[in-house]
Amino acid sequence: MIESLLIPYISEKFAADPRYRAGHIRVINPLPGTRILGLHIPEMKKVARDLARSQDAELLHGRFLAEKDLSHEEKTVWGLMLDYMKVPLEKRFEMFSGFVPRIDNWAVCDTVCAAARWASPVDAVWNYLRRWWDSDREFEVRFAIIMSMTCFLDEHWLPEVFGKIDSLDFSRISSDYVKGRRPAEGTVSGPAPYYVRMGTAWLLATALAKFPDMTRAYVRDSKLPGDVLKLYVRKARESFRTRTVSPF
Structure with a gap:
C-alpha cells in the first residue's frame, strides 16, 4: 500500500x-x-x-x-x-x-x-487495555502485556497488573504459530502461546527491577506455569539491573 x-x-x-x-x-x-x-x-x-x-x-x-x-x-x-x-x-x-x-x-x-x-497511567487507558488482556489471541494479549509494562509498572498499578496476569488462561489463547503455520526458521522455542509467555516473563523481570519485594511476593504465591517462571528467571538474569537480584 x-x-x-x-x-x-x-x-x-x-x-x-x-x-x-x-x-x-x-x-x-x-x-x-x-x-x-x-x-x-x-x-x-x-x-x-x-x-x-x-x-x-x-x-x-x-x-x-x-x-x-x-x-x-x-x-x-x-x-x-x-x-x-x-x-x-x-x-x-x-x-x-x-x-x-x-x-x-x-x-x-x-x-x-x-x-x-x-499512553499515561490513567483509568481510561487501563480500561481500554483490559479488552486486550481478556482476548484469546496471542498478539492481542501481548499488546496488553507490553503496554502495561511500559505504562503501568508503578506502585499504584502493579497489583492491577499482577491481577491481570493471574487471570491469564494460557491454554485458551490461540497462536498463529501452530497448526502448520510455524516458520521453518523461527525463534519460537517453547509451548504456545510463546509470545504471551515470554511477554509475561519480561514484564515480571522488569517489575523485579523496579519493585523487587512486591514482585517476589507475587511470584512466590502465583500459579504461573513452570515454563513462564523459567523464562522470568532467564530474563532477570539477562538484565544488568537484576542479574544479582533474587527472583524469588
Missing part, C-alpha cells in the same frame, strides 16, 4: 547480504507469506511521523484497515502513525481497535508499544 514510500529506505545490507537478510527475518519470526522489505526502525519511524503529520492521516488509517496484504514494515508504520497522530484519546482507542487485531509478530507489537508516548 505504501511500499513506494518505504523502498528508498530499505537497508542496503539487507538487500545485498543474504546471511544478514536471513538473520533479520529470523529475528522477526514472521508468519509464512509475510513480506519483509528490510527497513530498520528509525526509518520506519521517520515515515510514520511524516504520515501522522499529513492531512490524510485518518484517511490512510482507513486504507490500512481495508488492505489485507500488508508487509511487515507497512504494519509497523501503520501502528507508529497511530502513536504519533494528534487525536483525542477516544479517537485513538477507536483506531487502535482496528490495528491491534492485525498485529502478527512480536516486532510489530513491541515497536508500536514502545513508541506509545500518548
